[in-house]
Amino acid sequence: MSPDPDELVEATEPPPEPMLEVRGLAKSFGDTAVLRSVDLDLLPGRVVCLIGPSGSGKTTVLRSLNGLETPDGGTLRAPLTGLEVDFSEPLTNATRNRVRDLSAMVFQQHNLFPHLTVLENVTEGPLRVQGRPRAEVEEEAHALLDRVGLHGKSGAFPAELSGGQQQRVGIVRALALRPQLLLFDEPTSSLDPELVGEVLSVMKGLADDGWTMVVVTHELAFARDVADDVLFLDGGVVLERGAPADIFTAPREERTRRFLDRLMRPF
Amino acid sequence: MDWDLVLSSLGPLAVGAITGTIPLALASFAIGIVIALLAALARLSPRWWLSGIARFYISVIRGTPLIVQLYVIFFGLPSIDVIIDPWPSAIIALSLNVGGYAAEVIRAAILSIPRGQWEAAYMIGMPRWLALRRIILPQAARVSVPPLSNTFISLVKDTALCSLILVTEMFRIAQQIAAFSNEFLLLYVEAAVLYWVICLVLSAGQDRLERRLERHVA
Ligand SMILES: Nc1ncnc2c1ncn2[C@@H]1O[C@H](COP(=O)(O)OP(=O)(O)O)[C@@H](O)[C@H]1O
Numbered sequence: 001m002s003p004d005p006d007e008l009v010e011a012t013e014p015p016p017e018p019m020l021e022v023r024g025l026a027k028s029f030g031d032t033a034v035l036r037s038v039d040l041d042l043l044p045g046r047v048v049c050l051i052g053p054s055g056s057g058k059t060t061v062l063r064s065l066n067g068l069e070t071p072d073g074g075t076l077r078a079p080l081t082g083l084e085v086d087f088s089e090p091l092t093n094a095t096r097n098r099v100r101d102l103s104a105m106v107f108q109q110h111n112l113f114p115h116l117t118v119l120e121n122v123t124e125g126p127l128r129v130q131g132r133p134r135a136e137v138e139e140e141a142h143a144l145l146d147r148v149g150l151h152g153k154s155g156a157f158p159a160e161l162s163g164g165q166q167q168r169v170g171i172v173r174a175l176a177l178r179p180q181l182l183l184f185d186e187p188t189s190s191l192d193p194e195l196v197g198e199v200l201s202v203m204k205g206l207a208d209d210g211w212t213m214v215v216v217t218h219e220l221a222f223a224r225d226v227a228d229d230v231l232f233l234d235g236g237v238v239l240e241r242g243a244p245a246d247i248f249t250a251p252r253e254e255r256t257r258r259f260l261d262r263l264m265r266p267f
Numbered sequence: 268m269d270w271d272l273v274l275s276s277l278g279p280l281a282v283g284a285i286t287g288t289i290p291l292a293l294a295s296f297a298i299g300i301v302i303a304l305l306a307a308l309a310r311l312s313p314r315w316w317l318s319g320i321a322r323f324y325i326s327v328i329r330g331t332p333l334i335v336q337l338y339v340i341f342f343g344l345p346s347i348d349v350i351i352d353p354w355p356s357a358i359i360a361l362s363l364n365v366g367g368y369a370a371e372v373i374r375a376a377i378l379s380i381p382r383g384q385w386e387a388a389y390m391i392g393m394p395r396w397l398a399l400r401r402i403i404l405p406q407a408a409r410v411s412v413p414p415l416s417n418t419f420i421s422l423v424k425d426t427a428l429c430s431l432i433l434v435t436e437m438f439r440i441a442q443q444i445a446a447f448s449n450e451f452l453l454l455y456v457e458a459a460v461l462y463w464v465i466c467l468v469l470s471a472g473q474d475r476l477e478r479r480l481e482r483h484v485a
């Protein structure tokens with residue numbers, strides 16, 4: 001007897017389509033090759049943590065994914081939207097915008113708009129760029145602000161908030177764009193230590209909700225707890241990648257081990 | 268001292284300020300700021316010819332005396348059959364002059380806005396012009412207020428030069444009364460005091476404006 005066709009499909013189901021597939025990403029500034037060849041796969045609902053020494057190009061990777069930097073080589077595929085980009089060819093504005101639309105970014109230095117209120121910071125993109133109806137956008141913005149513990153702050157200006165609150169507004173601003181994936185560039189590294197936790201716990205909540213995220217961070221406890229994959233970037237390539245438990249307890253590469261040692265025992 | 272003359276000339280001088288000096292300054296400033304904004308944006312443009320034109324304009328304005336600019340327009344242009352009345356001549360010359368100085372102020376203000384503001388604007392999907400209009404210029408405007416207030420105060424004083432091209436503003440009226448009464452010192456000091464009072468009022472307004480704008484800025 002042949003097996004039940006349904007079961008056959010089940011048994012041979014291919015791995016899920018990646019949300020994003022980056023191959024050979026390269027970027028030089030003048031003579032300095034910052035990214036030589038970076039590969040990155042992002043499955044829907046997964047969290048990838050990017051770690052690596054200062055100057056290893058972590059920010060450049062995120063900026064490239066958000067179209068803020070123009071890589072000079074490599075390819076990017078987003079199968080769900082049918083987007084395929086070859087960075088070795090000149091990047092048109094239309095393509096750059098399609099790349100940018102995939103993701104929303106949370107910056108290291110929050111980069112909130114100081115002349116706009118918290119609510120306006122959050123709704124500016126959905127209203128002015130995406131042209132969505134104001135009532136819907138504001139309702140969603142309030143719900144998101146409530147969710148990250150900023151109830152009642154919608155009329156405040158960024159300068160009136162603590163660093164942790166500012167960064168949470170930065171996260172809500174990103175969420176309000178309804179992106180497919182979220183990019184975080186060391187979102188807690190310019191915060192006072194006692195404010196780090198409130199931001200990380202919001203991020204953990206998003207991961208639990210199934211958001212697809214790329215997080216540059218030096219918070220190893222967060223990476224261990226939340227990341228599905230950890231990528232160690234060094235010398236312009238991903239030197240080592242794996243599950244956090246493997247990388248943190250048994251790094252294969254000497255450089256990874258030295259980097260983690262320095263992080264865990266700074267002096 | 269001829270107190271009667273002081274008092275009787277006060278009325279005509281005030282009329283000169285209200286119908287001459289102040290409207291001349293306001294109109295020239297308003298037009299000048301528009302010119303300045305365009306020149307500043309042109310100067311920041313990646314198109315070399317556009318920034319070249321702006322650079323040339325700014326350089327000429329800042330590198331030549333205002334009085335010469337006034338004379339070129341009012342006494343010079345008629346030689347090529349371009350005849351412009353005193354008032355429009357004055358407004359053209361003063362606007363172009365303000366435009367040249369304020370362009371540099373506005374350009375510096377735009378450049379002072381951190382790169383992260385542009386990047387956040389791009390991140391939320393804004394194209395360059397929208398980012399400029401919604402995010403960068405409102406912040407640059409705040410930064411520009413103190414130096415542009417100074418430009419305006421200078422402009423109020425510079426309008427006195429327009430008496431030389433026959434615009435009936437406060438200083439020209441002072442000159443006329445002085446010539447008529449032969450009381451030069453008295454009339455010119457009186458005019459000086461009135462300019463000073465106007466500038467004191469403007470400075471006070473500038474202080475209040477700056478304090479209001481400082482409120483939400485990090
Ligand atoms: N716009 C730029 N121009 C020149 N060099 C740059 C620029 N951006 C980044 N770099 C250089 O690229 C390298 C990697 O930077 P970055 O991606 O910020 O590293 P990381 O985030 O890992 O610290 C650094 O040496 C930095 O000086």
Ligand SMILES: [Mg+2]
Pocket residue numbers: 058059060185186
């Ligand atoms: Mg960085």
